[in-house]
Amino acid sequence: MIKLVDICRTYHLKNQDVKALDGISLEIPDGSLTAITGHSGCGKTTLLNIIAGYDRPDSGLYLYDGRLVNDYDERQMTDFYRHEVSMIFQEFHLLPYLNVYENIRLPLHYQKRRMNNKEIDAVLGQVGLRGYGRFCPHQLSGGQKQRAALARTLVGEVRVVLADEPTGALDRENAYNIVKLLKGMKEYGMTVVLVTHDEDIAMMADRIITLENGHVVS
Ligand SMILES: Nc1ncnc2c1ncn2[C@@H]1O[C@H](COP(=O)(O)OP(=O)(O)O)[C@@H](O)[C@H]1O
Numbered sequence: 001m002i003k004l005v006d007i008c009r010t011y012h013l014k015n016q017d018v019k020a021l022d023g024i025s026l027e028i029p030d031g032s033l034t035a036i037t038g039h040s041g042c043g044k045t046t047l048l049n050i051i052a053g054y055d056r057p058d059s060g061l062y063l064y065d066g067r068l069v070n071d072y073d074e075r076q077m078t079d080f081y082r083h084e085v086s087m088i089f090q091e092f093h094l095l096p097y098l099n100v101y102e103n104i105r106l107p108l109h110y111q112k113r114r115m116n117n118k119e120i121d122a123v124l125g126q127v128g129l130r131g132y133g134r135f136c137p138h139q140l141s142g143g144q145k146q147r148a149a150l151a152r153t154l155v156g157e158v159r160v161v162l163a164d165e166p167t168g169a170l171d172r173e174n175a176y177n178i179v180k181l182l183k184g185m186k187e188y189g190m191t192v193v194l195v196t197h198d199e200d201i202a203m204m205a206d207r208i209i210t211l212e213n214g215h216v217v218s
């Protein structure tokens, strides 16, 4: 379980300080699909970056399965990235010169695991991309790239998946499909945190956390 206690994060700009997170306390239970929602600039991405371990809070506690992530050293952080928490980026971060098979194999390399094309085909089937293994990212539509990124996350077998506005660039139908896929990740025992400013999308989650000016308001 993820537990945040009174997390603060301030960006120091030349002429002013921006309090992006101003005392965030929340819990994210294992196996849940949680939506984090709120207007642009309320701190959603900052919060996700802290949960991902890419950024550290100025103050407050980040507990992961009861262990204090604030105190993790570099080795513990590396383990955390490889096995525990994975971010799906809005821009997908597929490598343009690798085909879908090769992109999907990337996280396996760091985990010293192997999968052949046939095994990856099974995962591609789950995300509706059967037959696309040899395609390169530029040959895929936005929705297909998103699904390839999801497939890569699935084979990574991490426990927590974070998605920052994953439906932002998609039409309604593809957006709903992505959320359905994220919901499906629960079947694999994954915990999913989805950031969205779209209320209809948020309604598909098990729980909704709403932010306003760096505070949790509901
Ligand atoms: N790297 C940064 N440097 C300075 N200010 C930032 C940075 N990232 C975000 N901010 C500011 O922090 C606040 C929260 O930003 P963000 O977490 O990106 O919000 P959201 O994702 O909800 O749109 C905003 O006021 C934003 O301008």
Ligand SMILES: [Mg+2]
Pocket (backbone or CB within 6 Å): 044, 045, 046
């Ligand atoms: Mg954002």
